[in-house]
Amino acid sequence: MADAGAEPRAARERDPDLSFGALQEVLGFHVTLASIVTVGLFERHVGEPLGLRKAEYSLLMLLLANGPTPAKRLAQTLRLSAPQLTMMIDRLQDAHWLRRERNPADRRSQFVVLTREGDALARRAAAVSKPMERELLQCLSPAERAILIELLMKVAAYRQPQPVDAEAS
Amino acid sequence: MADAGAEPRAARERDPDLSFGALQEVLGFHVTLASIVTVGLFERHVGEPLGLRKAEYSLLMLLLANGPTPAKRLAQTLRLSAPQLTMMIDRLQDAHWLRRERNPADRRSQFVVLTREGDALARRAAAVSKPMERELLQCLSPAERAILIELLMKVAAYRQPQPVDAEAS
DNA sequence: TATTGTTATACTCTATAACTATA
């Protein structure tokens, strides 16, 4: 009745968001909404074309930048639990993109090393993430993007205050 | 051997992050790392104390700000799928925090309405999120926080380009 | 006794298809 065109309404427009109320001031809420956009961008440009999950892509990028790397440090940088990293490395190793190497100096730990194929894949992944970031410039100027990353890094670096107990001194 | 103190090393310090390489320029990566911090903050200040999940908290805040609201619009604003919203409302209704009301004008749709207890809980949740945001000021100035939210909103508002097919128009 | 890594398990979150009732 109030319909202006022939096509179904959902295909043409979208209701504006409700009033955020108290959420407007809650940083985590806005981080969550923004992450839905960045995840969608990742899937379209990198995840689906190359068959990589987000964390797998990040792992490859770290190996490309740092060379053979202790598994523990990969987990720390990507905030992955030890079991998560184990399963991820299993999967990437099964795909012949990397291999484990025992650290001869401390046989508990291991280095993760890109294979030749893994190195090629990592370079392809790095390449396709450039158009992904270029698409983001449709909503952010280059300067805004730089500021946004800088501020997000400040948040990411924050470590919750340890509960101060009497034992510690 | 290189250990300077008596306590286990993990309790005292933390290795610096690896070189991010290409990830440094990837917005989504920084959004992910920042979200780990904001989620932790939420759990400590709101989620664990009040027994609320992130999306449940957001839903209560929207109802507090908007009054009785069509379910469809809640799902759109929070980017929830229809099944996700159904299950969430089930849970919150079982806890007597809200109820469904059929829309008499269109009996397919329904309004979601806070109960008296739900209203009280929502106000408590809004109250405890203030100290949560105050804690964030340990890593961001108030001005930085405002800019960060503004830029995240620009990203969140971005809608992927529709595949342009010949049919349209 | 602490650390690195693995295995097993469970729970949350998300995506999708199939269905109903209404329009």
Next chain:
DNA sequence: TATAGTTATAGAGTATAACAATA
């Protein structure tokens, strides 16, 4: 035929405990 909502199912992500090997 389209829309609002529900049910069911499966996959991915995350957290934890128990364990083995090494230091």
